[in-house]
Structure formats: structure tokens, C-alpha cells
Amino acid sequence: MQVRNRQRLTLPGCSSSGGSSGGSSGGSSSSDNTLAAVGMTKNQFRCVFNPSTNRDVLGRANTAAMIDKHWTQFTSAASQLNFRFGNLDEAAVFFGMVRHEYGGYLDDMRENCARQGVACRQYDTCRQGGNNYYGRGPLQISHCYNYEAMSQYVGVNLRSNPNALLDANNNLGWRASIAFWTRPEFNCQGTWEAVRAFPTCPAAARAGNIAAVSQRINGKVECNQNPRPANQDNRVSWIQNVRTSCFGLPRLTSNLYC
Template sequence: MFSSRAAALIVALLGVFTLVQPATAAPFIVSEAQFNRMFPSRNGFYTYSGLRNAMGAFGSFANQGSDTVKKQELAAFLANVSHETGGLVYVREINQSGDYCDETKPYGCPAGTRAYYGRGPIQLSWNFNYKAAGDYLGINLLSNPDQVATNATTSWKTAIWYWMTQSGPGTMTPHNAMVNSRGFGQTIRSINGSLECDGRNPAQVQSRVSKYQQFTGIIGVAQGSNLYC
């Protein structure tokens, strides 16, 4: 048995140890007021709490590098999301008649060949993206893709999943583009570069850049370089 003096000493030492533990870094998150300024006409489905909850599943999202980099990354993500959804207005793609089923995949399209149209903040589309996102998140999105349009946290998670893990037509993930100072333009290339970059659709690129400039202004952070693709 410990003496009362020994026990007191242990408690004191534990208290000192607790005090000197390094603080866990927290991701940058816009305030709800800033979020509302960015998306004044947003669909009620896209909740601020849904975004916050989804961010908790991705420890490095808006949480890598300096405070400036963290703020720039979140501004870049939200700018692209705004462009994809008309300011967080659209939950589902307007034209849902497209065939986004790659039938060469062994898992096929169990929800139907026309069930994998764009949904959510990043407008997730194609059966292979629903499969990959669902596998990562532990949700069967391949069989029930409409979960991306009916659960706000899941919807935000699919957008952050793409941002953090997919390079699309680009050469790096949007996350890596921002934390490695490659610029906002590289995020466009990774999301829709094959249709917009290199002069293919400068108006769409400008739309994304303008949103990024607006959102960095709201947050109060420099835009950085290489805004175009």
C-alpha cells in the first residue's frame, strides 16, 4: 500500500504531466455566421452541423500546415462545393438521365444503371465512386446511393472523401494541392480539369476562382498563387 505522502506525490506529478502535454491541433472551421454569408440561399439540407460532423472523420482536412494553409484549404473546398451545387442549392444533379454506370466493374450497378448521378456537395457520380466512398466510410452507397442526398453528414463526408483521396483527372488530390502550395487551380484540375482546364471552359474556371476569392475574403486569408488551371 502507498503511504499518504507517496500518493500525494504521485497525484502532483500526474498533474504536472497533464499540464505539459502538447495540445491536439484542431482543424480550421469557419464560423456559422461566415458559413451563412458564404451560402445565403443554401438548401436547408446542407447544414453547418453536418459539415462539422463530417470534418471529424478526416483528421488532416483543413488541419495540416500553417493556419494560413488550413484557412486556404477550407476556402478552396467550399468554393468548389459552391460551384458544383449552385451555392449549396442543389442536392441532386438537375439532369438525372445520364448513365453513370461503368458496367465493366465486377460489382456492377445494383441500384440501376441510371442511379449514380451527381449528389451532395461535390456532386458524387459514377458507380465506382459510390463504391469507393462507401467502402471508405463503411456505408453501402453502391446499393443505396441516395443516402448521399438524404443524410447531411454522409453527404458532406463523401465530398471530403473525394477531396482527401481522389485526384480525378489531375495528378494530385485537392488536399495535397493546397497543403503543398500548388494552388487553387490544381484543385479545379483534380475535380473537373478534363472539361474545364487548359482553355476548355474558362468561364467555369473563373466561376470557381471568383468564389475562392470571395471566400478567402470572408475568412480573412491571402489567396495564394496559381489560382487558374
């Protein structure tokens, strides 16, 4: 993961107790407040991606139908990977990270440079030229080595077809983001020297340790710097707002910044 050209931070206006209303403009039923197998409710998901507070650099906003479609994709991806959040703290950190990363429009989760039709920085090319492995999907997966390792979890050769993560009509982007969060090939669970000193992303998130999750996801770029990068401030702000507005959790007061 790397820092990308983000939209300006605009904190969500949806307010709910435990995400019960979710701030969604779409139709809602009592079942939308029921805890799903993944460990959160549909209305909590709706709140995170509320159309009134999600907009990308091109001015496009999510729609209620789009949010419901992506909820189905997210829950099916979680089922395929046998994933469930350990508690609401983990769900809030995960979706706060997604809210910070994904760019504001669910049906086009590309790095902003690609949305705007300008050249993205060349992350790497698997030593053979060709594809640019810039950020794609809810957690903006980047770099060829991540795309190669991710292929086994999505059933597509992402080295040759990285844009498969952008197909808005299937759940590959969500599967990739859950795999990044849970599988040992990636920073969130990895044991190599750069990250092994920190709790895994799920363990840190369950304990409300935003700093450790940031270290694993983007530590090389935005951690241990003075002055603190704006990107780190924005990341923490999104997580805090998602916690309070969508999951009904209190603001965190420690282990915030890396």
C-alpha cells in the same frame, strides 16, 4: 467529377474580416467565431452558405437553421474521418469548390437536372444498368467507380443506394466530400497518370494553387482548353470570393486557371 448544369454565378454579398460576421441572418454567439476542431469557424461556414446569396434553380434559399444543421453535419463528418484543414487557404479553396458545385440549396444537393425532374446524362451504370451516378453531395460525387469506392467511408453501399448521399438528416454527403478530398482512391489524392503530375488537393489548396485543384477535380472537362470554359471562370470566381468575403484572405494572383 464532371461539369454539371450550374446555376448562374451570383457572388456573395457577405463581407467580414476573417469571416467574423459570416453574413448570416441567424443568431450568433461569441463561440461562433471560435476556431473549431476542423480548422475554421461556424461563422465562416455561415458566410459561405448565406441565405441571401444562395439559391438553387428552383428558387429555394438556405435558411439559418439549415445552415446550422449542416455545420453540425460537416464537423461531425470531419471528426469521424480525423480531418482538419491545414490552414485557412485550404478551407477557402475547399468551400469555394463546394460553393461552385453544390447547387445553391443545402437540403437538396443533386445535379440540377435531377432537381428539375428531367433526365440526367447517364454517367455509367456499373455495367449492369439501373442507377445513374450523377452528381450528389457538396462536391457532387459522380460515376459508379467513385460511389463504389466511397461506400467504405460512409458505411452505406452507395452502388445500390447512391441517393443515400442526399439524406439531409445525416452527414453522409459531407463525409463523402471529405473522403474525396483526402483518400487515395479518388482524384484529389490519386497517383494514376492523369493526375499524379499535380499536387494533391489539400497541398495545392494550402499553397493557393487553384489550378492544380481544378486539374484534379475536373481537369478532363474544363482544363487546357482555348477558349477557357465558363465553368472554369465560375469556379475561380467562387473561390476568390469565398477567400475574401468569408475567410478574410487576399485575392490570389497566380495559379488560378488550369
